[in-house]
Amino acid sequence: MAYMLKLIQKQLDTSLIKLSLVFAFIYCLLFNSAVFIYKFDYYKISVLKAIIELSKDFLYIYLSLFIIFFGLTIHRLVFIVGTIFLFLSGALASYYLYFFKIAPTKEMMEAFFCTESNEAYEIISTRLIVWLFFSLFVAIYTIKHFSVNNTKLFVTKLLAAICILITINSIIAPQYKVLKTYFPIQYLHNSYLYLFKHTNNNARIDINKQFSFYDNSSDDIVGVLIIGESARFDHFGINGYNRDTTPYLNDLENVFSFKAQSCSNVTHLSVPCILSRHSKSNIDGINQETSFLSILTKLNFNTSWISTQSLLKYLKNLNVGTIYDDVNFALIPGGSTLIKMNDHDGVMLPYIQNILTNTGKQFLVVHTSGSHWNYLSRYPENFQKFNPDCNYNGKANFSKADPSTCNSEGLINTYDNSILYTDFFLHSVITLLKDKNAFLIYASDHAEALGENGRYGHGGDLTIEQTTIPFIVWFSDKFQKNNPDVKIAIKSHTNSEINHDFIFHSLLDCIGISSEIIDKNLSLCKVNNG
Numbered sequence: 001m002a003y004m005l006k007l008i009q010k011q012l013d014t015s016l017i018k019l020s021l022v023f024a025f026i027y028c029l030l031f032n033s034a035v036f037i038y039k040f041d042y043y044k045i046s047v048l049k050a051i052i053e054l055s056k057d058f059l060y061i062y063l064s065l066f067i068i069f070f071g072l073t074i075h076r077l078v079f080i081v082g083t084i085f086l087f088l089s090g091a092l093a094s095y096y097l098y099f100f101k102i103a104p105t106k107e108m109m110e111a112f113f114c115t116e117s118n119e120a121y122e123i124i125s126t127r128l129i130v131w132l133f134f135s136l137f138v139a140i141y142t143i144k145h146f147s148v149n150n151t152k153l154f155v156t157k158l159l160a161a162i163c164i165l166i167t168i169n170s171i172i173a174p175q176y177k178v179l180k181t182y183f184p185i186q187y188l189h190n191s192y193l194y195l196f197k198h199t200n201n202n203a204r205i206d207i208n209k210q211f212s213f214y215d216n217s218s219d220d221i222v223g224v225l226i227i228g229e230s231a232r233f234d235h236f237g238i239n240g241y242n243r244d245t246t247p248y249l250n251d252l253e254n255v256f257s258f259k260a261q262s263c264s265n266v267t268h269l270s271v272p273c274i275l276s277r278h279s280k281s282n283i284d285g286i287n288q289e290t291s292f293l294s295i296l297t298k299l300n301f302n303t304s305w306i307s308t309q310s311l312l313k314y315l316k317n318l319n320v321g322t323i324y325d326d327v328n329f330a331l332i333p334g335g336s337t338l339i340k341m342n343d344h345d346g347v348m349l350p351y352i353q354n355i356l357t358n359t360g361k362q363f364l365v366v367h368t369s370g371s372h373w374n375y376l377s378r379y380p381e382n383f384q385k386f387n388p389d390c391n392y393n394g395k396a397n398f399s400k401a402d403p404s405t406c407n408s409e410g411l412i413n414t415y416d417n418s419i420l421y422t423d424f425f426l427h428s429v430i431t432l433l434k435d436k437n438a439f440l441i442y443a444s445d446h447a448e449a450l451g452e453n454g455r456y457g458h459g460g461d462l463t464i465e466q467t468t469i470p471f472i473v474w475f476s477d478k479f480q481k482n483n484p485d486v487k488i489a490i491k492s493h494t495n496s497e498i499n500h501d502f503i504f505h506s507l508l509d510c511i512g513i514s515s516e517i518i519d520k521n522l523s524l525c526k527v528n529n530g
């Protein structure tokens, strides 16, 4: 054993390891700083947490850059050409991210490769040229300084070859999602997708390529979609429930409430369905095409997704998780240290407020935990209005219990408290939007059985208790001023039952996007003639 270790030690070229560590660090510092600054802008609400979050990212990205540079040491020439390429491409990518907030997404790489389709890449400023030359200079200077030589040691060569394979694998299919948001994997992976997508069966069909979309929206429009969780239409005070579970919504102006049917009774089917032009009868279509968010991103809306729950958790093996790729920024579903999964929805409010300080056209999706089981974990103590709730012993161990162990009265009290909190949350978001030119839809992903015929929760057979959802529309005074007919149109739908299909067509139509595939009959902003 000791002999083996010694042999390996003798076979390891430590100078190449040091060199790779240094190059990885310089690259990270020069180019990924732009990514860190970009991300920090979203996280700045809690500086300490942002630092923790970004440090975690830094470790991943530093390690992956080390692997890339160590792979390049396989041959002196490969290292020189590869490093110069990485530094120049890194300079380009960081420049556009830093000055224009343009990230090298798949769409942008497409624009980059066919230059006439995007003006952003036609702007070549002196500032950019200086930055490119500076990066080139750093690359050449460092290469000279370290005098890269070919190693004669077999183990070192073998390790470098393995690193090349890992790098190629990261470019084709990044193992860690976080790598997809940093350089160089982000632009290399997206270039790969663009250049070789014909052979990539996993890529969804880009809806923007199938149809044309025209943006007639105001420059300051803010669209918001709040996706509720397990909320029932008939447990909302605003819908005639005998308890006042929605005191805030009752008092708000320009709120319209609809009875609606959900696409399915499980989150991971409903959410993609909500975002898609396809309806529930075409599940394959839903999963194979990009969502309406990709349309807005393409039309230069600043699109963000914020959530206290993750779709990826359920969809590891499905392609649907790539919904997050349709927006400019996702904060961060699936295990962020910033937002704990299934935390109270209110933790998102400061982040939403921060996102809304951006100027220009915006669209924000807020995916809530709403009234998902365990209801008791969905609201803070001061929302415990209906009693007794299911918290028999005041102990957290209840979280392991299932709904059927709570008596019916307690269960409904607990559930209603979570609706009360949802009412507060919706009101809080609306307050942030009040002075903007804003249009908002809130719709639950599905509803919830509360013991009817012995059924609890959701999933399984489709029952009316699990699919009858609240669907609420709100718009600001400014929005109404710009769209004087909107009230009459929305009101004309209030007596008819609607469904999730209305979301795609209404959101696009109401905020001012037109296209041959927007069905006016499914838009709440067109008068209902039916």
Ligand SMILES: [Zn+2]
Residues within 6 Å of the ligand: 229, 230, 266, 267, 268, 445, 446
């Ligand atoms: Zn759900």
